[in-house]
Amino acid sequence: MITPERIMAWAIPGFFVLIAIEFAVARWRGRGATYRGNDAINSLGLGMLSQIVGIFTKVFGIGVYAWCARHLAPWQLPADSAWVWISGLLLYDLLYYVFHRASHRVAVFWAAHVVHHQSERYNLTTALRQTGTGFLLTWVFYLPMALLGWPVQVFAVIALIDLLYQFWVHTEQVGKLGWFDRVFCSPSNHRAHHAVNERYLDRNYGGILIVWDRLFGTFIEEDDTDPPVYGTRSPLQSWNPLWANAEVYWALAKDAAHAERWRDKLQVWLRPPGWRPADVAARFPKPAFDIAHAAFDPPLSRMLRAYCLLQFALLLLMGMHFLGLAPKLAWPMALAYALWLVFGLYVLGALLEGRRSALWLEAVRVLAAAVVPLASGRWFGVAHLDERIGVAMLVVFGFSALALPWLGGRGWLHAPPPSSSQGALPG
Known part of the structure; x- marks a missing residue:
C-alpha cells in the first residue's frame, strides 16, 4: 500500500536535489538574483516549522476526516479501485481550487495562507514555504470527500500527490509550455498567481488543473510585458518565522478591536484581505502599497551569512531527525524537541535581521547543543546517544560558540534598516 510516509521519504531528498539544480541553472543563466540566502533560509525554515506543527495537529485534518468518513458517509468506496483514485484526485483538485480561492478572498483564511506568499523571490524554496496554522480551518473544505465515502488512506495520498505536484511550478527557470499551460497549473500560470501586480491579483488558483480557473473566470495568462513582482501587498519585512x-492574525485582531460596530468586528475576519472598517482606516491609516518598494534584505557580512547557512543546515538535519523520531516519543518529550527547533529557527531569523541581541540567544543555543549531549549521553528521547555523535556535536557547536564573539566584535553585525521594525513582534 502506498502511504504518505513512503512518498515523503522519496520526495524530501528530491526537493533538495531539484533546488540545487535550479540554483545552478539560475547562476549559469546569469539570474543570480533568483535566490537570496536569507530568503531561502526563511522559506525552508517555515516549511520545517509547518512540518513540526503538523506532528501535533494531524487530528484537525486526517483525524476529523477519518471520523466523518467512518460515521457520516452512507457508503465506503473501495480503496483498491483505480476509478476511486482517479475520481478522488479530480474531486480533491476541485475542492483545492475552492479552498485556495477562499484563502485569497476571505481574510481569516488568508491569515494562514499568506505565509506561502510572503517571499519576494520565486523559486523552489518558495514551494516549501508553508503555513503553520492551516490546520485550524483547512480541513473543512475537504469534508465532502469524507461524506461521499473516499477512504481516509486514499484521501491522504491524493492530498499529498496534489501538493507535491505544485512543487515544480514554483520556478522562473521554466518558460511557457504551450498547450500544457492551457490545461494544467504550470510555472507560467503560477508565477502570475504569486504576483502582486494589479493585473494578476486573485487569479490562477488551480492546484494541478488550471481548467478550474478557466471554468470559473479566474484565469489569466502571464504577460511578458508585465513581469510578475512577488510578495504580498503588506510586505512582511522580517525573517522571524x-x-x-x-x-x-494580529493585524485583523487589532482592526477588530478598534472597530466601533460589532458588525465590523466580524466583517474584518470575513471580508477580503485589505478590507478595513471606515472608522478604523481613518484613525489608523496604513501606507499605500508601492510595487517598487525595496526588498527586505538587512546588510550582513558574508561571514555571518555563511554562519547562518551552516547553522540552518544543522538545524534542518535535527528537524529531519525529529520528524522521524517524534511518533515514538512521549508527547512531552516531542514537544520539548519541537520547541528547541522552533527556538533555533527564531534565533537564526533574528541573526539574519542583524539583531545584536540574537548573539546571546545563539550563544545559549549552541553551548547547550555542544555540552548537553556529551555530558548526559542523551538527546531528546535518544536514551543512549552514540558517544561519537556527542563528540561531533561538541566540536561543531563548540567552535560555533567560539566564533560568535568574533562575529559580533568585529562589526560583522549591522543594525537592520528602520523598516524591519515592522516585522517585530508587538510589545
Whole structure:
C-alpha cells in the first residue's frame, strides 16, 4: 500500500536535489538574483516549522476526516479501485481550487495562507514555504470527500500527490509550455498567481488543473510585458518565522478591536484581505502599497551569512531527525524537541535581521547543543546517544560558540534598516 510516509521519504531528498539544480541553472543563466540566502533560509525554515506543527495537529485534518468518513458517509468506496483514485484526485483538485480561492478572498483564511506568499523571490524554496496554522480551518473544505465515502488512506495520498505536484511550478527557470499551460497549473500560470501586480491579483488558483480557473473566470495568462513582482501587498519585512505566521492574525485582531460596530468586528475576519472598517482606516491609516518598494534584505557580512547557512543546515538535519523520531516519543518529550527547533529557527531569523541581541540567544543555543549531549549521553528521547555523535556535536557547536564573539566584535553585525521594525513582534 502506498502511504504518505513512503512518498515523503522519496520526495524530501528530491526537493533538495531539484533546488540545487535550479540554483545552478539560475547562476549559469546569469539570474543570480533568483535566490537570496536569507530568503531561502526563511522559506525552508517555515516549511520545517509547518512540518513540526503538523506532528501535533494531524487530528484537525486526517483525524476529523477519518471520523466523518467512518460515521457520516452512507457508503465506503473501495480503496483498491483505480476509478476511486482517479475520481478522488479530480474531486480533491476541485475542492483545492475552492479552498485556495477562499484563502485569497476571505481574510481569516488568508491569515494562514499568506505565509506561502510572503517571499519576494520565486523559486523552489518558495514551494516549501508553508503555513503553520492551516490546520485550524483547512480541513473543512475537504469534508465532502469524507461524506461521499473516499477512504481516509486514499484521501491522504491524493492530498499529498496534489501538493507535491505544485512543487515544480514554483520556478522562473521554466518558460511557457504551450498547450500544457492551457490545461494544467504550470510555472507560467503560477508565477502570475504569486504576483502582486494589479493585473494578476486573485487569479490562477488551480492546484494541478488550471481548467478550474478557466471554468470559473479566474484565469489569466502571464504577460511578458508585465513581469510578475512577488510578495504580498503588506510586505512582511522580517525573517522571524513566528511573526510570519502571526502577522495577519494580529493585524485583523487589532482592526477588530478598534472597530466601533460589532458588525465590523466580524466583517474584518470575513471580508477580503485589505478590507478595513471606515472608522478604523481613518484613525489608523496604513501606507499605500508601492510595487517598487525595496526588498527586505538587512546588510550582513558574508561571514555571518555563511554562519547562518551552516547553522540552518544543522538545524534542518535535527528537524529531519525529529520528524522521524517524534511518533515514538512521549508527547512531552516531542514537544520539548519541537520547541528547541522552533527556538533555533527564531534565533537564526533574528541573526539574519542583524539583531545584536540574537548573539546571546545563539550563544545559549549552541553551548547547550555542544555540552548537553556529551555530558548526559542523551538527546531528546535518544536514551543512549552514540558517544561519537556527542563528540561531533561538541566540536561543531563548540567552535560555533567560539566564533560568535568574533562575529559580533568585529562589526560583522549591522543594525537592520528602520523598516524591519515592522516585522517585530508587538510589545
